[in-house]
Amino acid sequence: LLATLAAAQAFSPTAPGAFSVNPKLSAATSARSLRMPSLGLKMRFQSSDTSHWNRRDFITTTTSAAAGLLLGDLLGPMKEASAAEKGPIVVFGANGFTGGDVMRTLLKQGIPVTAISKFKEFKIAPDQENKELATIHVANVAKPQTFAKLLEGARAVIYADDAQVSNAGTDRKDIGLEEYDEIENIGVANVAKMAAQMKIPHMVLCSSTCKECDPSEVTQPDDYRSKVCGECNSRRSGEAAVKEVYAQANDPSIGYTIVRPGTLMPSELRGVKEIELNQGMSKSGVISRLDLAEVLVAASLSKDAAGSTFEVYYRDSAQPTDMFASLNSCKSLGKSVEECFFGDGYKDKKPELDDLMTKKVKGTLFASGREVSGSNYPQMFKKLSKDKDDNFDINNLGFSSS
Secondary structure, three states, rough: HHHHHHHEEEHHEEOOOEEEHHHHHHHHHHOOOOEOOOEEEEOOOHHHHHHOOHHHHHHHHHHHHHHHHHHHHHHHHHHHHHHHHOOOEEEEEOHHHHHHHHHHHHHHHHOOEEEEOOOOOOOOOOOOOHHHHEEEOOOOOOHHHHHHHOOOOOEEEOOOOOOOOOOOOOOHHHHHHOHHHHHHHHHHHHHHHHHHHHHOOOEEEEOOOOOOOOOOOOOOOHHHHHHHHHHHHHHHHHHHHHHHHHHHHOOOOEEEEEEEEEEEEEEOOOHHEEEEEEEEOEEEEEEEEEHHHHHHHHOOOOOHHOOEEEEEEEEEHOEOOOHHHHHHHHOOOOOOOHHHHOOOOOOOOOOOHHHHHHOOOOOOOOOOOOOEEEOOOHHHHHHHHOOOOOOOHHHHHHOOOO
């Protein structure tokens, strides 16, 4: 119908059942043939050839011609985009727990993977679906020259590496890595800079909510929290480095996404409907690595996720990072204390233990007003807010107005 209407604008009726070519179209087309790619037809429009056309001839011929014109304009960009989408997705930390699940998720979806390990090459399970789509490499994120060529032609980068030694008996110093900053700060910055320089469309950073660490807290060197929170602070520095790289690049054709999972569990895939995204560091929770891998892959393929930082966890596991601030925020949305703790349906009802143990959570826990849930990730990403140049302040948790 659209093709017919488009063609009709180029023709004017001269007698009942007969049509003549508009002079403007005739001048442009009389000297060339219009080939229909999908129909294998060849037609030549000339004013002298159309005087005998009836209505049926007009509809049949002009519809095909208009479709050919439209397809000719559209197929070029479509083919170009199609070629770009065939590039691999580069996964840093592919031999780790999270990175390994990301790699397997990509292969399951039939997406080529450039899998990068920081220690040594590894083997993919023989029964892994589409394992021939993966290439395995060793690279040190502290040394950009070791991974620069591996990014060529990539459609996206997923950074799921961390400071943990995933190979028993391997000392990070053996390959020139010193402290957490090497991986979660300097390493992240190096990859971001190279990805932006090479115009890789999208970089996704797997970070962490680090809910147990207050950035302003001072810990002693021999305190266990010193190690844990030192890693968290390095992650935050890595996040800031990524944002700075893309802000300086100021290129709308490339972008980043920062994903902050809660506590990671080696459990089953529960699916998108169980997932909640949140922004503002007001909540955290639990999520399996399998579901996290789905989120990371979906983000790497979505333009709508670009420029956003968000937390991700199972909706029924949400807990506030600051109880007082979260309760105030939740109650400001018109919810009762019971609804804040147990979800919708408890405004005028006291929770029973059996209900809490057997029934699914309705709505959201400790509502902040910035939660996003849904049935598919692309639509959820569209609802996210873009990052602002605001400093993280734990004292403002739960009070964000945006």
